[in-house]
Amino acid sequence: MSFARSAFSFAQRRTFSVSARQNSKVTVLGAAGGIGQPLSLLLKLNKRVTDLALYDIRGAPGVAADISHVNSNSTVAGYKPDDAEGLATALKGAEIVLIPAGVPRKPGMTRDDLFNTNASIVRDLAKAAAEHAPNANILIISNPVNSTVPITAEVFKSKGVYNPKRLFGVTTLDIVRASRFISQLKSTDPANEEVTVVGGHSGVTIVPILSQSNHPDIAGEARDKLVNRIQFGGDEVVKAKDGAGSATLSMAFAGARMADSLLRAAQGENVVECTFVESPLYKDQGIDFFSSKVTLGPEGVKEIHPVGAVNEYEQGLLDACLKDLSKNIAKGKTFVAENP
């Protein structure tokens, strides 16, 4: 049973093979935030996680103390910047590092408007991860993902420890939304809906491939509305929260699913997720990072799948995506070159 099918299946009902009992330390940087707290709780419920390390510039020890009372077997520790070696200790030995540290959007802002604040936060945390957890799977949640992933890659390169198979931009929320929205439209169970969403993680760079879904028949205005809702689902939440931030709970669910997928893959299961990775698919057009279906394995990225057949409408969406994506990626790279 996959994470998508039941939120608690992985915690409550999964049976564990012998290899599942191996130690798996997971670290969350930005753990006391709107995403960080529920994400940490979901990770505490995941029996594949044996050690949970929570770091934030404020509040992580309190969150850790609270979550540590949940009666699953993993250890939980909270770290803050003024602990001697706090961040380093949080990172050492981590198999997975999730980074939701940074500011969220307010109404009227694009994800790119977060760049000025979040670029340096991610750069500095990436430096620490490169130093203390160079072999971990790094999962970037902080926006703008299209730029923060290239930032992290450049930092790891500058430290001589970059492994493209271990760096992931978390776009899982787009997949979660797409399956939910299509199920609402078609009155189906979202557990049976899987929509491939490729590209990046902002506005028109989010490209749902409905022609490959269970409902290739969706056309005309219904298709346009559905595609728009998937591309701008984040704005729906930002607007509803009215200044109090962006998606946190659904994002925590999506981030926990992505972490679980990597833990399962590390233990030999074949798992496929759409995720934003260094990709050969559009390198000939100068685009180094792209989200498509990726088979995960013990080494992180096992196989990057091509986008596959698309119709004319989807080709139009892809063309618009590539234009924006190219700028977003270049912006991240330039930032590190100019602000190492």
Ligand SMILES: NC(=O)C1=CN([C@@H]2O[C@H](COP(=O)(O)OP(=O)(O)OC[C@H]3O[C@@H](n4cnc5c(N)ncnc54)[C@H](O)[C@@H]3O)[C@@H](O)[C@H]2O)C=CC1
């Ligand atoms: N990839 C995706 O699909 C999604 C990404 N996001 C992004 O996730 C980020 C976090 O969102 P929220 O949790 O709602 O924000 P938040 O403001 O509630 O939490 C962010 C946390 O990061 C911490 N933080 C800031 N600088 C830090 C540093 N240098 N080291 C460690 N911790 C630090 C803050 O203290 C705070 O606790 C935002 O950039 C948001 O845009 C949000 C939803 C979906």
Ligand SMILES: O=C([O-])CC(=O)C(=O)O
């Ligand atoms: O919309 C935002 O700013 C947060 C986000 O990335 C999402 O909800 O997909």
